[in-house]
Amino acid sequence: GENVEQHPSTLSVQEGDSAVIKCTYSDSASNYFPWYKQELGKRPQLIIDIRSNVGEKKDQRIAVTLNKTAKHFSLHITETQPEDSAVYFCAVSKSGRVRFGAGTRLTVKP
Amino acid sequence: GAVVSQHPSWVICKSGTSVKIECRSLDFQATTMFWYRQFPKQSLMLMATSNEGSKATYEQGVEKDKFLINHASLTLSTLTVTSAHPEDSSFYICSARAMGYTQYFGPGTRLTVL
Numbered sequence: 001g002e003n004v005e006q007h008p009s010t011l012s013v014q015e016g017d018s019a020v021i022k023c024t025y026s027d028s029a030s031n032y033f034p035w036y037k038q039e040l041g042k043r044p045q046l047i048i049d050i051r052s053n054v055g056e057k058k059d060q061r062i063a064v065t066l067n068k069t070a071k072h073f074s075l076h077i078t079e080t081q082p083e084d085s086a087v088y089f090c091a092v093s094k095s096g097r098v099r100f101g102a103g104t105r106l107t108v109k110p
Numbered sequence: 111g112a113v114v115s116q117h118p119s120w121v122i123c124k125s126g127t128s129v130k131i132e133c134r135s136l137d138f139q140a141t142t143m144f145w146y147r148q149f150p151k152q153s154l155m156l157m158a159t160s161n162e163g164s165k166a167t168y169e170q171g172v173e174k175d176k177f178l179i180n181h182a183s184l185t186l187s188t189l190t191v192t193s194a195h196p197e198d199s200s201f202y203i204c205s206a207r208a209m210g211y212t213q214y215f216g217p218g219t220r221l222t223v224l
Contacts, residue, residue: 032211043203043215044154051211089153096142098205098213100154 002027004092006101014109019080021104023090024072032093033066035075037086038103044089048075080108112138114206116216123194124224130190131219133204139184140206144213145177148201160187194223 003026013019023033031052036044050057050064050073057064061080066073077084085108090101113136123129133143142161146154158174160166160181168174178190187206191198199222205213 034212041218043217045215046212049211093211096207096211097156097159098144099156102153 002030002092002094002099004090004099004101006090006104008104009102010105012107012109013080015080015082017080019077019106021075021088021090022072023101025092026071027094028071030092030094033073034091035064036089036091038089039086082108082110084108112214114204114214114216116204116219118219119217120220122222122224125195126193128190128192129194129221130188131202133187133206133216135185135206138208140208141184142207143181143187144205145179145189146203146205148203154203191221196223199223
């Protein structure tokens with residue numbers, strides 16, 4: 001089955017700095033790559049997604065890049081704020097079934 | 111936006127009893143619903159995929175006789191944990207998808223088995 005690896009497991013940055021989280025996957029047929037933010041005890045919230053026919057997508061301070069050849073994709077958060085602190089999950093989808101990465105706990109220090 | 115609800119939000123039950131969790135898409139018709147389990151400080155693990163009117167597809171290692179899934183309509187899927195044991199205690203989250211790629215998650219149900 002699909003194997004999704006996410007790094008780092010924890011990330012601490014100063015407010016205003018950038019944060020980068022990386023994921024790799026194994027199944028080249030995967031075609032949809034969402035990123036979720038989950039706060040403690042709450043549901044995952046979709047923050048950005050990208051399809052396999054696109055290399056990069058940006059939404060304000062958040063961007064995702066996809067390298068299909070290398071089978072990896074990354075989440076970039078610029079100008080981080082304390083409210084960005086949460087657990088972030090990458091995910092990989094093929095035929096609608098979604099596999100999640102292990103998660104990255106991001107802490108933004110004021 | 112699309113809204114998915116779950117009921118109950120939390121449940122405590124005795125070992126050996128069965129618990130049913132409902133997942134509803136409130137403002138859209140969900141062709142597919144997914145059930146996940148999340149242990150503390152861990153990722154979401156896909157348990158099964160259900161399509162309306164057909165049998166659920168379970169992931170490897172998930173006992174289909176223990177986790178019964180019914181997707182009776184385009185807006186409702188239920189997960190029944192049968193003969194629950196303490197090791198089944200977890201956060202169960204459903205998600206629903208219409209025709210596109212995006213999945214919308216329910217708020218989750220915290221199950222505690224005593």
